[in-house]
Every structure is written in structure tokens, then in C-alpha cells.
């Protein structure tokens with residue numbers, strides 16, 4: 247037993263904490279997918295922590311481990327310093343999809359947040375009324391979800407999360423399904439609730455794709471690095487509230503995070519040394535994964551870039567194509583792997599091949615696409631098998647993909663490979679027989695089906 251008196255004040259116990267957490271899922275094809283690796287993360291009393299990272303990096307899985315919705319494969323989840331056993335009763339979660347019961351009124355939907363509590367009816371009604379007032383739905387007690395706008399429905403979701411007066415409010419992409427103005431309004435209200443010295447809400451944990459949202463709201467921002475999910479960049483945000491997006495420090499934080507996520511996804515690799523008789527491709531020297539992007543989006547991007555020659559900055563492209571930053575860099579990454587564009591720093595430039603591609607007709611585009619897909623080592627898992635056999639079981643291919651790319655979901659990679667390979671005329675898949683095969687000449691798919 248340690249009897250010595252600590253000379254320094256003990257640091258406060260975090261509201262929720264993950265210690266050395268790993269999480270592995272079994273995919274549909276029985277492949278072990280390690281999604282989180284050695285995550286150490288603590289949410290302190292009073293802080294507003296935002297988790298950012300590209301799609302699939304494991305943000306929601308971290309949230310689910312932290313709240314006890316799922317159990318880590320190894321490591322520990324703690325709440326107020328004690329091991330978490332089941333769902334954390336001191337935490338509430340607001341999800342992107344409002345998840346309201348359509349047959350219940352606003353009042354009844356909010357009361358669902360108290361179902362796990364053993365409290366009397368009067369106390370429950372008072373708590374529900376209070377949460378409804380707090381989130382500005384005073385006139386809608388008896389309304390049904392179908393009578394409410396998206397923003398109001400999400401207010402009900404937030405009221406339901408707040409009704410139990412949680413120590414920790416967790417938000418999983420809570421604003422991303424809302425229109426811009428409604429989302430901004432709700433963000434401001436949530437900040438006010440959290441900052442209210444007399445209020446109950448003390449700590450917030452938010453998962454988001456939206457970098458500006460994180461910088462606008464959070465006191466600490468953590469960027470998750472993907473494959474497998476790890477804690478990457480951690481930034482303190484000491485900007486005073488209300489925050490001004492034009493403040494140089496605001497813009498600096500946004501740009502540091504942008505750059506961090508872009509560099510993770512689109513590293514500035516030096517060009518490869520050509521080997522005589524071998525095609526040059528960044529993707530050839532090692533087995534590189536491909537982004538889960540449909541061919542149509544790659545073609546769409548190329549056509550937008552070609553129509554707007556001034557469009558060269560990743561953020562402007564993101565605005566122009568109306569996609570979130572994370573989705574935009576996935577499409578850019580796909581085009582870069584195919585050597586149609588280059589992305590030095592935050593810029594996007596056509597390669598010579600990219601220029602040829604946009605100038606080509608339909609068949610010419612397909613021919614270039616075929617040549618480029620053929621260069622990707624990943625596709626040779628399938629191409630090599632199809633050289634030997636007329637058709638190959640998808641299950642076998644998926645298993646090989648799983649071994650080659652241990653941190654990717656092999657079923658999803660397979661689907662994307664087939665879509666790219668089908669457009670390139672290199673391979674096709676019959677879902678009924680479960681077999682992958684080489685299409686006959688002339689079987690090329692119509693552009694409408696990509």
C-alpha cells in the first residue's frame with residue numbers, strides 16, 4: 247500500500263477515458279479488421295473535445311468505445327476513473343440521423359432519454375419540460391416528428407440527450423444532415439448551453455468531418471490517423487468565444503488540420519525511378535489501397551477540372567463539387583493513383599496523361615483507364631488469377647485482398663475494384679454465381695452504369 251502523501255495536486259479524473267484501446271471487427275467475409283490501435287484518449291471535465299479524421303478512420307468506433315456502446319477488443323474504457331461496465335449512464339449520444347420514433351410526440355421522444363432512470367412521473371415530466379424549453383421547442387410538445395423540419399428534429403434529438411443531465415454529451419456528426427444556416431444556429435446554441443455557468447452540461451465529445459466546425463466549437467481537437475485508427479495530431483484551441491472564422495488564429499488552425507489530413511491522404515511522394523520495360527506508377531512499388539470512389543466521380547472530377555482551368559486548390563474544388571473535404575480528397579486520391587492528376591502541397595494539377603484523358607473520346611478515356619488500372623499492383627491479385635482460370639470465386643479474391651491490405655475492409659475494396667475493373671474492361675463479377683471473370687470484348691458497360 248502506498249502511504250506517501252502526494253506532494254502535487256492529483257490531476258482531475260477524466261469524465262471518460264480510453265486506455266490502450268484496440269478494436270478489431272470481423273467483416274462479413276470473416277476477415278479480421280483492426281480498426282483502432284492503441285488509443286489513449288481522455289475527455290476532461292469542462293472540455294469540448296472534437297475528433298476529426300478522414301472517412302473510415304475509426305472516429306465513430308472511438309465514440310462507441312468511449313460511451314460503452316461497444317467493448318474494446320483490448321485495453322480499457324473508463325468513466326470517472328472506474329472501468330466501464332456496459333453503457334456509460336453518464337453519457338448521452340446525438341447521432342446524425344435523428345433516430346426519433348415517428349409515432350411518438352416530441353414530449354414522448356424526449357422522455358425516451360429517461361427510460362433507463364427509475365424516477366417518478368412528476369420528476370420525469372419536469373425534466374422533459376425543462377429539456378424541451380432549453381432547446382427552444384416550447385411550442386411543440388405534442389407535435390410528431392413528421393411535422394417538424396430537419397433542424398427541429400435534431401433539436402428533439404439533442405433535448406433527448408440532455409434530458410438525463412449527462413456529464414458527457416457525445417455528438418456523432420450531429421449537424422451534418424442539416425442545412426448550413428440551421429446547423430450554424432444549433433452549433434451556437436450548443437456552445438451557449440455548454441458555456442452557461444449555471445447549466446448542467448459540462449463536457450462535450452464531438453465526432454465530425456467538418457474542420458471549421460471543430461475549430462469553431464472545440465477547446466481541444468484530435469485528428470485520427472487511419473488504417474488502423476491512431477491518435478494523430480492533438481491541438482489545443484484557446485480562441486475566445488464567440489469565435490470569428492476570420493481571426494488569423496482560427497484560419498491557422500483550420501489550415502494546420504487541412505494540411506495534416508491532406509498529407510496523410512495525398513502524400514507528396516517523389517516520382518519513382520523508371521525501370522526499363524516497366525510502367526511507372528506510384529502504386530506499383532508496394533501494394534497500395536484504393537479509395538472507395540465510384541468511377542463516375544473520378545470522371546466527373548476530371549471534367550470539372552477541365553471546364554474550370556483556374557480551379558487548382560483542394561478547398562475550392564471541394565466547394566465547387568459540393569462534397570465534404572474528406573470525400574473530395576478521396577476522389578482526388580483516386581485520380582492521383584491513376585496518374586491523371588498530381589497534388590503537390592494543396593494544389594491540384596493535371597498530369598500530361600490527365601490532359602490526354604480529358605481530351606479523349608469515350609473509348610479513348612476507357613483505354614487510358616484500362617492502362618492505368620492495369621498498373622496498380624492491387625488489381626494484379628485478380629488479374630493474375632484470371633490469367634490462370636476462366637473465372638475465380640469472389641470469396642477467394644476477397645481473402646487475398648484481406649491479406650494484402652490488413653487495415654482495409656476487403657469486401658468494400660473488392661466492390662470498388664470490380665467497378666473500376668468493369669469500366670476498364672478488365673474484369674467483371676456475377677453476383678448470382680459469386681464468380682469474377684474477364685468480360686468478352688464488347689461487353690463494356692455504358693457510362694450510365696458507373
Ligand SMILES: Nc1ncnc2c1ncn2[C@@H]1O[C@H](COP(=O)(O)OP(=O)(O)OP(=O)(O)O)[C@@H](O)[C@H]1O
Pocket residue numbers: 271272273274279281299300301302303304305306307308455654655
Ligand atoms: N460493426 C462493424 N463491423 C465491421 N466493420 C466495421 C464495423 N463498424 C465499423 N467498421 C469498420 O471500421 C472502420 C472505421 O469505421 P468508423 O465508422 O469508426 O469510421 P469513421 O471515421 O467514423 O468513418 P465516417 O467518418 O465515414 O463515419 C470502417 O472501415 C468500417 O467499415
